Amino acid sequence: MKTDTVFKRAYNDALDMVARMPEGAALPSENALSAEIGVSRTTVRKVIASLKAGGIVAGRGRERTVHSSSHDMQRFPRSETIAMAAQVEERFMEWMLRDNARPGTAINELDLARKFGVATTGIREFLNRFQRFGLIEKRPNAGWVFKGFTTSFALELFEIREMFEVRSARALAAMPPEAPCWHQLEALRREHMELLEHIEARYHDFSDLDSRFHRLISQTTPNRFIDSFYDIITVIFHFHYQWNKHDERQRNEVAIREHLTYAEALFSRDVAMVELACRAHLSSAKETLLRSTSGH
Amino acid sequence: MKTDTVFKRAYNDALDMVARMPEGAALPSENALSAEIGVSRTTVRKVIASLKAGGIVAGRGRERTVHSSSHDMQRFPRSETIAMAAQVEERFMEWMLRDNARPGTAINELDLARKFGVATTGIREFLNRFQRFGLIEKRPNAGWVFKGFTTSFALELFEIREMFEVRSARALAAMPPEAPCWHQLEALRREHMELLEHIEARYHDFSDLDSRFHRLISQTTPNRFIDSFYDIITVIFHFHYQWNKHDERQRNEVAIREHLTYAEALFSRDVAMVELACRAHLSSAKETLLRSTSGH
């Protein structure tokens, strides 16, 4: 059956929201909550009913008030708020990157299903979606093969990434000065500088900033195939960083400085400089990734 | 439950094979048949059992002989030899391209399942795989949206295609003269010339040749992401040509000539000429596709 992870996540979000409100404040309307939390009104009503049952919300109809401080506000554990599909992704990436699965390993649906505690259909669905990441391959009627998080994977990934990024960076540099992208870029530049100032404490935050920086560049001239390729990059990097903490602070500091140079080049709108800065950054990112791949 | 389409296709293939053998000849070994037909020995044994039941094969163990001419050899209809997943793909492409579905149309899993006569899981699986083609989009917990076979789809597709193809063509032109790709290219060039000579009768055969030509170019310097993008191209063109017969002969003739120029350029190993011929061909292919898209 369908799990109620959506409800549980919505409930947790509502709790966070309520905690930020003063004692006795009026609860926003159902429609407002629905928009805020990002679920249907049906689910919002279920959440409100729960909050009321827990004594966190009182009153009914238009007269609902918040009484947060008086209760302990038990949240649902994080694991229960994640849809099966997302859990499978997480566990699979972990198996692949952390346990360093060997290239050529056969992937067994039933086996994974048991290991991850889901039905085989869930695994199949995941594998089918995951196929496009280029890390697994299907042999019809005979299962999947893990091709390995190898050197050639990283090289092929970066060959494409470089083509796409140079194309986007060039297009961005050619945008008229009044285009909104320049403001966004400036804002990101500031965020980079701030992060650099507090790098000792906040170097973990770079991963997210990195992804936003590159997405801004590519989304100025949108192309669905490029966007979809960035999904691959994002996921690979997300999990890669999660399990490879080696030299993280230094790596990130270097990358921030490269981003700043890259941004400067973009502001200068000098295509040759842009290309140079872009390739320089990508090549150091490539080196980082290469260091954690396994031969071939 | 699993359908026996693999068995039925194998059975048909075996019939074709047997028909080519002389009366009373010995049947090849199970392993040989398995390799020849491309299915497991388990399935081969089932096929042999069926052939025996139909009187087409006699004897047992190592002493099996063929008696083809004496029987009518009923084949399974084509539709029963195609796996559910492949049928769904075919029917979906048909719905999309021939019935010219509107951009923004909501895709309903249960609805499609009923229309195509399969279980919803099959539809889900297909949609998940098909996602990467950039023609549909998922909204979690709320189904899929068909984005439309639009002008912008074709433009974005060809922007990437051009980047990839120029990259591959350049790399091919730089291959040493003794590389095997030159022989393959020469063979393909011959096939093109032959096809051109009999263009009136055989213009339908171009679609396959086209796909092989471009795959040869890209596979000389393999990159899994580029290969996977070619799958998209192949599928789109396959179905597009199947439902858009307008000017087919002329279009194909033009394309053949462009391929020949392109091949000449490659043989000359002059990078500038290669790039020119490549871009010229792609731009006319783009025009063709654009003509059958629907606004935006």
Added chain:
DNA sequence: AAATTGTTTTTTATCGATTAAAATGCAGTT
């Protein structure tokens, strides 16, 4: 001993059912 057939085990493809979430619709309320 190499190749071949016979038998058993493992794994995939596919179905159908079940439940949660979302959408819809409408009447009543402030």
Added chain:
DNA sequence: AACTGCATTTTAATCGATAAAAAACAATTT
């Protein structure tokens, strides 16, 4: 006019079961 209450309908996420196909193993024959 926007909101709630409530019932109903539609749709997506997930499970578990089963036949087909593949793979592994064992027994035979040349």
